[in-house]
Amino acid sequence: MTDLPTDGQPIEAVPTEYSGTTFRSRLEADWARTLDTQRILWQYEPERIILPSGAHYLPDFWLPEIGTWLEVKGPATPRKEKAVELGKTRACRCDGPCACAWPGGEMVLLGWVAERTHGDINVARSRPGYANWAAAHGPSAYFVLCPWCGLRQWITLRRPWKCRACYRSLESEELFQPHDRVLPFGSSSIWSPADTAAIRREIAEQIAEAEAAD
Numbered sequence: 001m002t003d004l005p006t007d008g009q010p011i012e013a014v015p016t017e018y019s020g021t022t023f024r025s026r027l028e029a030d031w032a033r034t035l036d037t038q039r040i041l042w043q044y045e046p047e048r049i050i051l052p053s054g055a056h057y058l059p060d061f062w063l064p065e066i067g068t069w070l071e072v073k074g075p076a077t078p079r080k081e082k083a084v085e086l087g088k089t090r091a092c093r094c095d096g097p098c099a100c101a102w103p104g105g106e107m108v109l110l111g112w113v114a115e116r117t118h119g120d121i122n123v124a125r126s127r128p129g130y131a132n133w134a135a136a137h138g139p140s141a142y143f144v145l146c147p148w149c150g151l152r153q154w155i156t157l158r159r160p161w162k163c164r165a166c167y168r169s170l171e172s173e174e175l176f177q178p179h180d181r182v183l184p185f186g187s188s189s190i191w192s193p194a195d196t197a198a199i200r201r202e203i204a205e206q207i208a209e210a211e212a213a214d
């Protein structure tokens with residue numbers, strides 16, 4: 001989206017080439033890289049949507065395997081009204097068990113700039129930060145890996161917790177919040193659940209070392 005702030009001067013987004021696509025901003029390209037790292041299939045600006053309000057909306061990404069829209073929100077594009085309206089429009093309205101193509105309907109995510117986790121200042125300085133997102137509408141979105149079909153995805157805490165691709169249960173899987181340290185942003189190293197304990201241990205050691213050095 002190319003919305004500009006209504007107040008103040010627009011901050012220029014720099015077109016960025018990645019994987020054969022020219023993105024409107026570095027942040028969008030970083031999100032594409034992050035999706036690739038997590039092996040999530042994406043399409044960039046595949047569809048112009050006319051919202052119930054009559055507004056025309058070109059969401060940044062459609063993630064076809066997991067029925068999710070991703071709208072990247074950086075300093076140049078802070079407005080989120082259209083993403084919120086799309087989220088409301090496409091959310092599940094089933095009476096009784098959900099019969100939508102994706103559990104809970106299509107999801108709309110806002111992808112923010114990467115964030116460092118609190119207390120992380122002294123740790124892993126070279127890292128750009130950790131993936132940061134929010135659901136545009138409805139309950140909070142968490143990142144999860146489906147052990148059945150292997151797809152990484154976002155789900156909300158609305159029950160039942162089901163894989164958006166294969167519909168099998170995710171009730172006993174670990175859910176990751178935005179800017180969890182196992183989810184580096186724009187990185188080329190893929191997280192795997194087997195690594196989680198090791199990563200957490202490493203981070204704890206780094207923090208302990210950094211504190212000891214203070």
Ligand SMILES: [Zn+2]
Nearest residue numbers: 092094098100
């Ligand atoms: Zn439904």
Ligand SMILES: [Zn+2]
Nearest residue numbers: 146149163166
């Ligand atoms: Zn699955």
